[in-house]
Amino acid sequence: MSFETVIRSIFSAFFIASVIRISTPIILPAMGGLVANQAGVSNMALEGIMNVGAFTGVIVSAFTGNVWLALLAGIIAGVLVASLLALFHLRFSTNLTLAGLAINLFCSGITVFLLFTLTGDKGNSASLASLVVPNINIPIIKDIPFLGQVLSGHPLFTYLAFALVIVVYIFLYRTRFGTHLRAVGENPEAATTLGINVTLTRYVALAISGVLAALGGMSLSMAYLQFFQSEMAAGRGWIGIAAVWLGNRKPLGVLLAALLFGLADAVANQLGSLKVPSQLVQMIPYITTVAALVVYAIQQKRNVIERIKKYQRENPEGTPAEAVAKK
């Protein structure tokens, strides 16, 4: 395939649709990361929760034959893992990063362990007849030429992901509990004096992020692919955390950041058909993430400098201490 065809295909409806599809397993954990982050606890176990969610969904659907039961089980598993993180961080004061790393290890260990126990295979669950969440065709839109291809025919998870962005927005900014949650993240001491239970709020925030990350995991194993693979999340949990920062901790920003990472992924897929070595192409999403972290860091730094300048403009005398010293 020539370079020109690749460029052309990037501007096709098919490509835009693929960006949306590929972004789904990033949007969901990113939203989870956002809710936890807004409550002042970064969920460092997103990656592990995705793996556990992906695994549980596949196993339950294979053994019960019921997709909805599988979804429910996956969500419960995600909440359980998130609760483990919450328990150790909030109750036993474990360092959040260390607890997150330990839980991620636990998740990748236990999924492969159980996969082997159940199927005798360590790589994937292809030998199990697991179910797939159906694709949805939107009645009228699907017949519109370009738009139909872009918007219709995606797996349920994709529509759920976009809907959940709105739900998260309403939850964080338009509900009482969401306001409390943000207050806890902003200033836990002040929230306590207002009678908000900081620990409970953070626990709930982590549980919610567990639900979202588990959905992200299942979108990988029950829609994007039709089976579970060991280490299926492949860094998407961490990319989700990066999306939270890059999106400036706002639902819409985080969505855009997740779409950016999805775009990088989709471009890598397209370039795979060129004669570029696949390994170099596969680096693109990860390098994009590092670049995004750098952009975010520069932004932050500039913000701080601007704040200092603004302060200096408004207070030509300098800080109160300096003003006293001058006199």
Add this chain to the structure above:
Amino acid sequence: MKKFLESKGFRELLRIVLAIAIGLTLGFIITLFVSKEPLEAYKTLLIGPLTQLNRIGDWLEQSITLILVGLAITIVFTGSLWYIGVEGQLILGALASGVVALYLPVPPFWRILIAFLAGMLAGFLWAVVPALLKAYLNVNELVASLMLNTVALKLFEFFLKNYIMPVNARSVSSDLISPQYLLTSFIPNWPFLSGIRNLWIQQTSVTYIVYIEIAAVIIVFYLLYKTPFGYELRTMGSNIKFANYGGVNIKRTMILAMTISGIFAGLAGVHLTLAIHDKLIMGMSAGLGFEGIIVSILAANNPLGVPLAGLLYGYLKTGADIMERTTDVSRELVSIIQALVMLLVTAERLLPAIQRRIEEKREENNKPNKKGESNVI
């Protein structure tokens, strides 16, 4: 003796031993559920590594790698830097040393020496970018290093598949490195040792890197506890703001910590290439970066504890491999146990010993008043 029993170090040890005991018990409960012969499986896990010489060799080889990655993590964690790029550094260290050992046209002694240096340099250099980003822009080192790990693995695969792998190779790996360019046994070639030396060479590949490793442990201990850099790193680790006001050059300390830690990760890569696999092969670094974290946690972040922790984890890993080969329980059981142990060890309020320590700290906090007064006078 009584003093020792009340010391902080002993309590730390007690806590870790207790955590390991709980982890192993939970592991046994899991085995009861999944195995048809749980007792046999667990017995294999716990005493398997000691039953044959080649298994003892496996144990020591695994431990050598684990101790080196554990040292690498210990350095960065001491400074509260969550840099876990060890896996990337290790695989590139392996690549660099492998390329030198395969192709560089110089005599064996120089080739091995340069292979060592190349491996260490690769590990060092791979940390430069995230270290600079962290120091100058405060880019989150945890996520950046995880992303760069994948990039390093892809780079390794790229070079291996496109340039190093022979055309008719059966697996994705390089040619075997010829024996004169590999590391030799750790037992010196003296006549009266020849019997035992031959036995070990036949069954194991424990090489003289053991001595380098002992030196590495001492060097890291010296670096962290006897040099200004170590003092600054530890100050930064306990309170970065305090360190900054106290005049610690934060940027320099961060960059040095991450890059120096890379040297040891690179060294682990050299060990994998020139002693364990004798070639470059796909997946040779699998998960080792994270295992370094466990070793460092088990050692309570103390370089002198790292060899013990590495030997312990290496023992469990070897036992797990044997268990997987001979029984119906898979070796990931050990990952589960280790993750649980790590959770238990890092949970500051979980095990009672630590509560006593918190009380001690409270007492200490009350004391300084007196000191403060005497200083004023």
